[in-house]
Amino acid sequence: MLVEKTKIPSRLPSLKLRKGSVPVPIIQGGMGIGLSSYTLAGAVAREGGLGVLSSASLDRIVSQRHGRRFRARDAAAQDVRDALFLRQDGGGKIGMNIMVAVINQYEDSVLGSMDGGVDAIISGAGLPMALPEIALSHPRADEVSLIPIVSSGRALEVICKRWSRTGRLPDAVVVEGPLAGGHIAWRKIEEASDPANKLENLLAEVFEVAKKWGNFPVIAAGGIYTHQDIVQSLQSGCAGVQMGTRFLATYESGANEAYKKLLVECTEDDIELATRPGSPCGMMFRVLKPSPFYQQALRRERAPKCDKGYLLNKGHCPSKHENEKTFCICNGLLAAIDLNQNEKELYTVGHTAYRIDRIMSVKELMCELQDIPYHKEDQTVRPLEVRAHDMAPLIAAGFKA
Helix, strand or coil, X not given: CCCCCCCCCCCCCCEECCCCEECCXXXXXXXXXXXXXXXXXXXXXXXXXXXXXECCCHHHHHHHHHCCCCCHHHXXXXXXXXXXXXXXXXXXXXXXXXXXXXXXXXXXXXXXXXXXXXXXXXXXXXXXXXXXXXXXXXXXXXXXXXXXXXXXXXXXXXXHXXXXXXXXXXXXXXXXXXCCCEECCCCCHHHHXXXXXXXXXXXXXXXXXXXXXXXCCEEEECCCCXXXXXXXXXXXXXXXXXXXXXXXXXXXXXXXXXXXHHHHHCCHHHEEEECCCECCCCCCEEEECCCHHHHHHHCCCCCCCCCCCCCCECCECHHHCCCCCECCHHHHHHXXXXXXXXXXXXXXXXXXXXXXXXXXXXXXXXXXXXXXXXXXXXXXXXXXXXXXXXXXXXXXXXXXX
8 A cells, every 4th residue: 555754745736627626637538448447547546636437348347347247337336436446545536538429328327427426527539418418317416527528619619508508517628639549539630630720729719618608627638748748738728638648658557568568669650540441430540550450450351340339320330340441449449458358459549659668657657747756665565557357456455345
């Protein structure tokens, strides 16, 4: 167990949300499937940040972890409880990232996260139009921050108009630029590469819309890498930042050993936006080109198949019937966390992944990002190197089923 004689205060201001605040204005981005595991989110919250889980495939992951069957709602609740347990007495918060594209489990994931005690729900990969109506049906509605992800001022305007009918506006908004990992908003590489869509330009238009609808906090995401990047974002008017790739390269993330090894070894040329074939939901998807599953997809060697059904496009998965335009990312992502032994592995990253040169603990990373001293003796006895479905960290922390 971590024992600290002195807690060094953050050099960064806190991030104020609906109820209370996050001591360190760093949101660890939600990364599915199982990459932003309960071990990662719990560790980030223990260091004062907002640790974010991913709802994708939690029924499968949590059932494996606890040795009994969990449906989507109960799985989301349990994942939040597990992360909160690992947070221990840390001052940070726990969030849940819920993709609009995972439509069949969206409502259950929202309600289950709230059942478990989540502090914030972050939702993108589509416009989360129904989020406030779902959240308002829960007794904890007033306690949970609702945070949409957008990539334009226009998208935020549409969301605010719709949400205003419920009497609930966003508590903050994440603005995701084209350098982000996983799914991004643009449909063509030319659009993502257009200077007009640089993060700083997107932020400028979102600031205007946020100010119009109550001046709620704006959070920068996509390409944030260093302490100086964070400082510049705050100086530009942002209340905080969201970072995924830096946290992917930690001992506590759910990525397996091969994934982390390639993260350290990859070059900028190894990072690609998958388009054709691409993600079943129709959005561009940033991957490591050497990923075995992606190479298989490029060669059209994997027969059309979808036996998971998490990520859908208008209610169905096109990868079930064709492999020319799309490929089934769910199976590849599950393989990357050692939960699908019959498939090759798919590795998703942000554009800055080529800058990763080693794997470190969450504590060391959080110290670096805050520009405060890091002392090895302050870290846990042994960094967590576990999968999202592994029960060992809970047991080590004193959890009793």
